[in-house]
Amino acid sequence: MSGLALLFQSGSGYTDFLKYSGENLILPTLQSLKDDTAALSTAANTYAGSPDASTNLTALRAAWIQARVSLKKVETFYFGPASLPSSASYYTKLDGFEKGSSTRPLWTNVNQVILNPGSNPCATGTIDVSALSICAFKYKGFEALEMLIFDNDGDPATSTSLSAINTANTGNARRMAYLQALAGLIAQDAATLYTTWSPTGGNFVKSFIAGTGTYFRSPAESFDTYIQSVGNLSVQMEELKLGTPACLSNSCTTAASPTSNAFSTEAIYSKNGYSDLYYNLLGIEWAYLGNPADTEIHSISTLIQAQNPSLDTDIQNAITALKNSLNSKVTGSADLFGDINSDGGAVNGTNVTTYVKPVWLLAATLKGLLTVDAFSALGVPNLPSANDGD
Template identity: 30%
Template sequence: MGIKKMYMRKYFVIMFFALACGLSACSNNDVAVNDNGFDRGTLLVNVADNLIIPSFQDLKAKVAALETTSNTFIATSDATNLDALQSAWEAAMTSFVKCSPFAFGPADLPLGTFVEVLGTFPISTTKIETNINNTGFNLSASFDRDVRGMMTVEYLIYSLNGDAAVLTNYGTGSDNRKNYLKTVITEIKTNIDNITTAWEGAYRTTFTSNTETSAGSPISLLYNSFVKDYENIKNFKLELPAGLQAGQTSAEPTKVEAYYSGISLTLIKEHFATTEKIWLGTGLNGTDGIGFEEYLNAVEGGAALVTQTKAKVAEINSAIAAIPAGRLSDNIGSTQVSAAHTLMQDNTANFKSSMSSLLGISITFSDNDGD
């Protein structure tokens, strides 16, 4: 009986280690996919050199211009300088969404990705005003995302009551508000400068030299950030303000991105155009290169998905173009917004489960889409 127990114990120990090793192999090695020798390095180099780096370089320049015009406005708070500041913000924000899909690597900040830290919306106007009135407030010591970033700058330089209301806020006794504006923009600039410098330096080599597909590899980081960013457009720029999420009973127009400036629809168009560029491999300057389209065409069953995805993307572009011009917050409950959201939801499987399966790249982020 004792010998039998000893053998049984050895059997279970062996089985345990065999199972553990099997699980380890599954989690650490690339998923076997016949990609017919597709060179993932060409995709990574193209995306790095023609999309990621030039996009962050453009954002860096736009944020520098934002800081310059902000300093001018703080010194002389008149209508001319406010108009220049608003134009600089719109240019920087448009550039920001073009970088949004690249929220990994150097763009992963202590409080979250640069999109989460510098692009959160809606912001908390109550918290912001409290911070402004608190002379001892230290932004760098705050963990709140909804009191900083590009949308906080928007709130500070736009008003639903017009520019006259903004200028009133920057009249006599507005030093705290001016200091807050300056501090928020400085934080944005510091982070964007650091991200850009990292990509221009060693991280580009790190990103382009590893062609594995396992979790944490460059292609996995790019793909997962691409999919998550696409879902952010669908879930937070359309679904949430339109009142289409589970539990919502009506539209919530104040939750659109860029509520105060009213450029929400423009940002959605630019954002989705960037999504399409990454998938196609098109550079920031419009030059066609190697992207996920070519990668998919190299794997078995990929060509059919490419055709299916292209058709759906064309439908989405048409649907977004059909959303009435003007403030998205005024039209967020329209049938056109609902139609665009539905098409984006339909396409989620193409970008997510189907691509993930065909390319052998696991989805590493959590969501509630069920796709």
């Protein structure tokens, strides 16, 4: 049965589903990111104006973590102006991790801005939001700011005290200005992403619902894009964020010289990797189930229930199992970077096998259910193959 036939069988047309997804799920998620990043920028300015370790730096770090919660939920909707064209790419500007080394900030990039050599391709004069906005992805975003408020010297393998970080920031005016500009630009890009979607702004939500404009040729294409985006995040969680760093995926284990690499996990300076995964999953759950507070829900789950109730049960159970596993990591202050790094690059090391592999297996189960079974039930085209054999 085609995706369109299934939608009408379940009592909902494409428009009902897309309208609900756009207005009730995507827009509120983007609003939260807009609000949380505005608070992050305010915290950065407060810290710069009165830099102390115990109060304002601590508050800035807390604001970064809260904004990161919203960021990881928004990652579920990584399409449209979030990723393309390059003149937009508003989510990529915030978080270049998923697109790899060409967009992900590294300490060498961040330090280059601070040291300001003559060959610096980024802001060589005064660092402010305007100057930073034209820089490449690898010089901005959440992970660039993370390095300045969770570390002092670019080494995530060693613990750094708040006082040492505060000293590094206060001892270099350019570093502090960079910190403020990063937070300000993050807030600006998040606000622009929201405004681009908003009915009172660019109204991309209208194009999404109608299946028109630059990005969509039909409502069916909008529908497929939405479902694929949810499935793609499950792939990113299983492969890019767990399987490859821990060398559990076939793409790593079958390589000529397989090795695990903790430095390729997310948020390595804040040790926020498990939390990032947890809130990615909450974003998937939100997109799949809809908002439980709504009186009328047109979600992926309602469509799957109409076609295959047992599959819907399996997907919900897989989400719950992975959520419980990740929640235990977060509440237990577990460290994904440390769990992988402690094995020293060994494949099937003790710590990866004990602490990371159980989470990865649950993520792999969910990925299969979403990208194979759910796609098939909904008549959605497969994602491009990652050729990892999983």
